[in-house]
Amino acid sequence: xxxxxxxxxxxxxxxxxxxxxxxxxxxxxxxxxxxxxxxxxxxxxxxxxxxxxxxxxxxxxxxxxxxxxxxxxxxxxxxxxxxxxxxxxxxxxxxxxxxxxxxxxxxxxxxxxxxxxxxxxxxxxxxxxxxxxxxxxxxxxxxxxxxxxxxxxxxxxxxxxxxxxxxxxxxxxxxxxxxxxxxxxxxxxxxxxxxxxxxxxxxxxxxxxxxxxxxxxxxxxxxxxxxxxxxxxxxxxxxxxxxxxxxxxxxxxxxxxxxxxxxxxxxxxxxxxxxxxxxxxxxxxxxxxxxxxxxxxxxxxxxxxxxxxxxxxxxxxxxxxxxxxxxxxxxxxxxxxxxxxxxxxxxxxxxxxxxxxxxxxxxxxxxxxxxxxxxxxxxxxxxxxxxxxxxxxxxxxxxxxxxxxxxxxxxxxxxxxxxxxxxxxxxxxxxxxxxxxxxxxxxxxxxxxxxxxxxxxxxxxxxxxxxxxxxxxxxxxxxxxxxxxxxxxxxxxxxxxxxxxxxxxxxxxxxxxxxxxxxxxxxxxxxxxxxxxxxxxxxxxxxxxxxxxxxxxxxxxxxxxxxxxxxxxxxxxxxxxxxxxxxxxxxxxxxxxxxxxxxxxxxxxxxxxxxxxxxxxxxxxxxxxxxxxxxxxxxxxxxxxxxxxxxxxxxxxxxxxxxxxxxxxxxxxxxxxxxxxxxxxxxxxxxxxxxxxxxxxxxxxxxxxxxxxxxxxxxxxxxxxxxxxxxxxxxxxxxxxxxxxxxxxxxxxxxxxx
Ligand code: ADP
Ligand code: ZN
Numbered sequence: 001x002x003x004x005x006x007x008x009x010x011x012x013x014x015x016x017x018x019x020x021x022x023x024x025x026x027x028x029x030x031x032x033x034x035x036x037x038x039x040x041x042x043x044x045x046x047x048x049x050x051x052x053x054x055x056x057x058x059x060x061x062x063x064x065x066x067x068x069x070x071x072x073x074x075x076x077x078x079x080x081x082x083x084x085x086x087x088x089x090x091x092x093x094x095x096x097x098x099x100x101x102x103x104x105x106x107x108x109x110x111x112x113x114x115x116x117x118x119x120x121x122x123x124x125x126x127x128x129x130x131x132x133x134x135x136x137x138x139x140x141x142x143x144x145x146x147x148x149x150x151x152x153x154x155x156x157x158x159x160x161x162x163x164x165x166x167x168x169x170x171x172x173x174x175x176x177x178x179x180x181x182x183x184x185x186x187x188x189x190x191x192x193x194x195x196x197x198x199x200x201x202x203x204x205x206x207x208x209x210x211x212x213x214x215x216x217x218x219x220x221x222x223x224x225x226x227x228x229x230x231x232x233x234x235x236x237x238x239x240x241x242x243x244x245x246x247x248x249x250x251x252x253x254x255x256x257x258x259x260x261x262x263x264x265x266x267x268x269x270x271x272x273x274x275x276x277x278x279x280x281x282x283x284x285x286x287x288x289x290x291x292x293x294x295x296x297x298x299x300x301x302x303x304x305x306x307x308x309x310x311x312x313x314x315x316x317x318x319x320x321x322x323x324x325x326x327x328x329x330x331x332x333x334x335x336x337x338x339x340x341x342x343x344x345x346x347x348x349x350x351x352x353x354x355x356x357x358x359x360x361x362x363x364x365x366x367x368x369x370x371x372x373x374x375x376x377x378x379x380x381x382x383x384x385x386x387x388x389x390x391x392x393x394x395x396x397x398x399x400x401x402x403x404x405x406x407x408x409x410x411x412x413x414x415x416x417x418x419x420x421x422x423x424x425x426x427x428x429x430x431x432x433x434x435x436x437x438x439x440x441x442x443x444x445x446x447x448x449x450x451x452x453x454x455x456x457x458x459x460x461x462x463x464x465x466x467x468x469x470x471x472x473x474x475x476x477x478x479x480x481x482x483x484x485x486x487x488x489x490x491x492x493x494x495x496x497x498x499x500x501x502x503x504x505x506x507x508x509x510x511x512x513x514x515x516x517x518x519x520x521x522x523x524x525x526x527x528x529x530x531x532x533x534x535x536x537x538x539x540x541x542x543x544x545x546x547x548x549x550x551x552x553x554x555x556x557x558x559x560x561x562x563x564x565x566x567x568x569x570x571x572x573x574x575x576x577x578x579x580x581x582x583x584x585x586x587x588x589x590x591x592x593x594x595x596x597x598x599x600x601x602x603x604x605x606x607x608x609x610x611x612x613x614x615x616x617x618x619x620x621x622x623x624x625x626x627x628x629x630x631x632x633x634x635x636x637x638x639x640x641x642x643x644x645x646x647x648x649x650x651x652x653x654x655x656x657x658x659x660x661x662x663x664x665x666x667x668x669x670x671x672x673x674x675x676x677x678x679x680x681x682x683x684x685x686x687x688x689x690x691x692x693x694x695x696x697x698x699x700x701x702x703x704x705x706x707x708x709x710x711x712x713x714x715x716x717x718x719x720x721x722x723x724x725x726x727x728x729x730x731x732x733x734x735x736x737x738x739x740x741x742x743x744x745x746x747x748x749x750x751x752x753x754x
Pocket of ligand 1: 215220248249251
């Protein structure tokens, strides 16, 4: 596909006249977003010589029809132009580079590291709002007129929504977007004088005086010192804060950020999900004033605005989820990842990067510290500390000396079969104890819906999704069967579709049924549920968390969502309703995830003076993941798990590359998976000595064998060295022509194995 291959004459040796034909010229390498792997070379015409530069986008002719296409200029150099010539750049899209040289280099590295196309990475690094230059024409921003802040007669519901949404200076389209009202409504409100034009976007508040800044404990100070040392000495160092919830990690981040700002530099703080961590965000806001919070609910124009402020160096602190690791800070001085073990830091669509690795690359490149914090560090992280590549700082105690709550494990195999809803008498007693003492309760059940499957009494038939082969989860009201694979909704009939008998039974409780059950057992308690079903609307997380904080909710039922961000002193009981929910998934991280989740949620109990308890219901109390979590000893789990990973060559002792092959045809999926596995195995044989520690697992049907009408097969290649693995995969897949009926993905360092 390279367009600069010189068209040689008849004489390969190159007679003198051919040399004369060549001349030097300015050449731009351009990466396109399409399926091309390599950059294409284009001549830079003289009139554009001053404006074509790396990091800006250019318009270039593509293909035989010379279709104008926008691509990213990644390099410009003076080179020999082949005799046959080069196509020329048509135009320049951006007034200034969207990406710095370092960020461009990062994207090239990512493309190599996660085996994805460079164009794909560039699109992921630059938010759509930036690429489209959304809102860059100065549009007027509106605020409420003073008279609109007092109750107004005769407002339509749409106008009321606009008034509720106008909490900051916003453009008309942003207002429409946030309120769901039409542009016409807003135009009328401007005419009526309810909305007035604001002079400029919100002026950033200045930081409050740092008087709330507490004196660090000796453990905290010992954690902060290596961070500040690295900063002062201008060198890279990764510091892992290993501390239970409430041990003061966030305070260490805050003071490290303060130090960064003192050097006139910028800090990026990554959190797993903004809407679940409002407390963390507001603490940063309170302490620093100028904080850019990159929320997933920002409009493209808002995102573009934040991006430009960060790039201009006007923002000292950036807080955001995974993609904030790409914030274009010109003077980065510190990067922090809170809850670094969370799998949301790995992107599940292409490019399948992990923010932790990207963060380390940036910090190494900028010679600055990286801080990773967690009560349950990923095994990859733990191992790097054990080998002293990274430095671990432990915060073993809670601030203020409150003790970790006692954990009671309830063996579900004992006693009478469980009643629907999943509460054992022990857990019920715990809830009653907490409520009587005026405390609050958190109940974790990591399964949504009412019943996880619906089965016929007579023939045992289970209702499944016709396009995914997954059992349908029953959701109430209305007896809807919802496929958690594809989201399809199917009405469940009272009779079995196989044998026609009436009497379907609902098996396996989800959060909905638990809520129902809890409400019936504790009729005086105020119960709320927090899961993907109840949290669809924007702002619903914050609303529920606020209500819980204000004591308007006694019992909060939810999925793993409630394991984060809930640091409230009146929580006296945490109940893990079914600890085994994710323990037996076909994933080598199942134990690690389970131990992390239980440890995290258990840490939410007993943060106040009245203390607290945890009840864990499990059918496998002897499992090391559950045993360790029950005594708040995550490290015990790590010590147990690491040798197993090592024996099997799994991360952190080896790397895994996973392939998922999808097709409407079961045969095509299987045959293609077998073909791919064959090619990989041949490459391994040819790799001589390096090959003997590399293995291919599979192919096999993926654990979710059918999804959205496609059959899924998967295989893994695994070995001690990621670079060698990637080269093997490249050689095995070079020039591979994929049949149209088959789609496949490559996932380097997968965290999702279903
Ligand atoms: P973590 O991030 O580990 O959950 P935090 O930093 O949120 O812990 O600390 C828990 C609580 O203790 C917070 O309310 C915080 O303000 C307070 N805190 C943290 N460090 C100190 C300290 N050195 N002295 C007094 N209070 C502190
Ligand atoms: Zn489905």
